[in-house]
Amino acid sequence: MKIQRTNSYNAYKNKNSFKGLIPLEQLKELAARKTPEAKKLLNSCVGFNAMYRGAENLNPDRITREMADKFQIYTDFANNPIVAACSALTANIFHKLGFVQPTNILVKDLRGTGYTKTLAFCTISPSNYELFRKFGEDFPIRSVIINEAKNWDNLQKNMLRDKQENYLSTGHFLAPFIHEFIHSAHLDNLMKKHGNGTKIMRKMLKDFKNEDTIALIKKETSEYGSTKPVEMVAEEMTELIVESLSPKTLMPNEMIFKMQRAKEPFQMDVLIDACWSGDVKKIEQFRKKKNKFLEFIQRLNG
């Protein structure tokens, strides 16, 4: 049993080429820019390199045992030490901030499903046809599913690109993990409040149609956040958590997290609260396309 595990671990180790390390020249270039945004990216790159080097000597099976003992999360990392390291860091962050943890973290080859291009996602209902068709089983609700077929070595490089294009709210390498963990915590909150959280969450999967709302979210958060209420919350909360991380330890500072939250523009604050608590009526006011004719009539009456 033990020999087998060592063998499979070594097989992965040989695959690790360190191509994903952010080179010194790029770190220097970020440092020279001296903007707050570049400073944040530099901190993430330095953290990523440390995590990436550490992953070489990391045994994913050990992380699995620790995650079960400490957080009661069932994990299967499919021997991927990068995913194991990032998941453990994220679980520690969530523990410190008092957020509910996901039920499972499962690394799966998603080729041939509707999730081929997805880096990771969170299951929001107890059954999912796409997953059942490929794996012949259902995964528990609030599982974070990680796409094994993606190149996780390039995680930081891809995040730098996505942030540069304002597609995502932050270029931090832990952001994809924090984002999915937030979906799970959000759903847990809805389930506690409304019973059937899935039903409410589905309503938040409808695209934003209101141009003012879309513009506000694009400015405050990211393009991806401006697609749907559920993504707005995940992107916004991810940014707030990342901003509160110590660059050295990658642990959050709860006070900074709360302070950043308090600094949100009023409209954004209202929308985040409405989404987090599942106030569908309020969300719809932000989401729906403005009815120009109705506004005209209301102005006449008002």
Ligand SMILES: [Zn+2]
């Ligand atoms: Zn998402």
